[in-house]
Amino acid sequence: MTICPYCDHRNIPGADVCERCAHSLTSFHPPTPTTDVERSLLRDRIRVLDPRSPIVVEPCTTVRHVLRTMVDYKIGCVLVVRDSQLLGIFSEKDALRKLNDAARELGDRPISDFMTAQPETLDLDAKIAFAVQRMDLGGYRHIPIVDESQHATGVISVRDILRYLTERMTVA
Numbered sequence: 001m002t003i004c005p006y007c008d009h010r011n012i013p014g015a016d017v018c019e020r021c022a023h024s025l026t027s028f029h030p031p032t033p034t035t036d037v038e039r040s041l042l043r044d045r046i047r048v049l050d051p052r053s054p055i056v057v058e059p060c061t062t063v064r065h066v067l068r069t070m071v072d073y074k075i076g077c078v079l080v081v082r083d084s085q086l087l088g089i090f091s092e093k094d095a096l097r098k099l100n101d102a103a104r105e106l107g108d109r110p111i112s113d114f115m116t117a118q119p120e121t122l123d124l125d126a127k128i129a130f131a132v133q134r135m136d137l138g139g140y141r142h143i144p145i146v147d148e149s150q151h152a153t154g155v156i157s158v159r160d161i162l163r164y165l166t167e168r169m170t171v172a
Helices: 036-043 063-073 092-106 128-138 158-171
Strands: 077-082 085-091 142-146 152-157
Touching: 036 128, 036 158, 063 077, 063 092, 077 152, 085 092, 085 142, 128 142, 128 158, 152 158
Parallel strands: none
Antiparallel strands: 077 085, 142 152
């Protein structure tokens, strides 16, 4: 049994890539953590970040309503959900890249036209180091947290990671 160092998935012996996260298992030689912060990142799970409950919208919700919701709640993203199934995420990055200065003209269009479909997700038991790796490789600032049924239960952000690191560096 080969255990993935990023997500702890138990893979069949001889697997080249993790079945869960697709990370290479053949060339990985994890460096030995040298600081308490590094050890914490490799030990602690996302649940210690206490992910916020997501603000969810239906795919037919208008761009105007979603943008107003994000401003009112002071959040960087909403999750797009239908029948409790996560379809996508719409973030401030999507607003800047896909709407930009045309937001007024596009305000009555459905958010599903501009969301990022099938976003990367993690569960509460994923290691924080894995979340950092996913955010870095994908250029994400937010990752939805899902349960075993793939229902969105929370959201973590870069800000949550920075808060976590700041607390660990203060203790170290």
